[in-house]
Amino acid sequence: MDSGQKISIGGIKFSEELVHLQISGSATVRLLRSIADAALNLPFLCYGGPGDGDRTSLCVRRQDFADLQRLLGLPAIDRTRLEITTGVGTITIFPHNNSLALIGLLLNRFALLSNPIHSLSTSISAIAINTTFILLDEIAADLQMFLRLPGNHAPFRQTLRVEQLSG
Amino acid sequence: MSGANPGGGYVETIAVYREERVKVYGITLRRGLSLATLDLAGQACGELGRCLATLPIDCHRFDLVTGQYSGDDRFQLQLLFDQISQPTLVSTLESVLNSSGIAGDEARTGLLVRTPVAVLFLHGPHFQDRYGIADVAFSALAEGEIPILLSACAGTSMYLVLSDQLAEAGIELLRRTFLIPTAV
Numbered sequence: 104m105d106s107g108q109k110i111s112i113g114g115i116k117f118s119e120e121l122v123h124l125q126i127s128g129s130a131t132v133r134l135l136r137s138i139a140d141a142a143l144n145l146p147f148l149c150y151g152g153p154g155d156g157d158r159t160s161l162c163v164r165r166q167d168f169a170d171l172q173r174l175l176g177l178p179a180i181d182r183t184r185l186e187i188t189t190g191v192g193t194i195t196i197f198p199h200n201n202s203l204a205l206i207g208l209l210l211n212r213f214a215l216l217s218n219p220i221h222s223l224s225t226s227i228s229a230i231a232i233n234t235t236f237i238l239l240d241e242i243a244a245d246l247q248m249f250l251r252l253p254g255n256h257a258p259f260r261q262t263l264r265v266e267q268l269s270g
Numbered sequence: 271m272s273g274a275n276p277g278g279g280y281v282e283t284i285a286v287y288r289e290e291r292v293k294v295y296g297i298t299l300r301r302g303l304s305l306a307t308l309d310l311a312g313q314a315c316g317e318l319g320r321c322l323a324t325l326p327i328d329c330h331r332f333d334l335v336t337g338q339y340s341g342d343d344r345f346q347l348q349l350l351f352d353q354i355s356q357p358t359l360v361s362t363l364e365s366v367l368n369s370s371g372i373a374g375d376e377a378r379t380g381l382l383v384r385t386p387v388a389v390l391f392l393h394g395p396h397f398q399d400r401y402g403i404a405d406v407a408f409s410a411l412a413e414g415e416i417p418i419l420l421s422a423c424a425g426t427s428m429y430l431v432l433s434d435q436l437a438e439a440g441i442e443l444l445r446r447t448f449l450i451p452t453a454v
Contacts, residue, residue: 139402207322214316226427265399
């Protein structure tokens, strides 16, 4: 696909800085309960299971990482099955229009530029890709050679934040 | 709720809201779906992507796509789509794997299709900013002994893919767990 065949999209959004956690094994339900009890929000969660082959990828905000680390020290969590990546950000592209070609384009551009994909998921209209936080601007600039934003639109960071204080 | 103040610093507003059960805008059940799991070496993702990107933009519509690493630099791409599309989509994926050379490499690329499956989709207010929502759904299904095959939570959306046989039991359980506003 060359730059003359740009795919029209509605926007690109960047997250704040996150920490990405990947856990394998069957501890997901216990871990989610511990995270909920500690009042930690998960801006992203992807789970594939069930059974010993369970794989879970999740993100927490950077400022919640210390609390998450305390939970990961719990006896119920097998630390040998954990992989923690700091300095992660989510780039969200919308709408995806349920197009497999768009997914392919994104996989290809990330690979060509050696930008990591830690995990990804579509939602009802967007695709969220977890990658390196400090590369978000660079990645968006590259993707705009293939994706067309509406006029007067640019990738944006959300400045309004909603935070649940207690249950 | 807080937001950046153009004058510097932050303005903050606190609203108090109580709910006995987590409120959702609705729970949608879709049955008759297929779940394809593509397991490939991490370095093969780019080539897979290149081939997929050549497909017509409006062909092979999916319901959900997720991707994550499964250890040993293996990347697992999971695609949920309508069962009716299964023959053509699987054929396309196999063709992509063969033409790209991914299928024949030493990395033992695997394509597994599970069918029929169902998906429960729910979304609710500020789900992306609130804690404990996934726990509520996962715990309820675990207590009901309903295995989750795949789940994805991003933005305000939550997808729960189940075996088609357990779809009705799953939605009944979630209807009892979450509060769905109804018209009076």
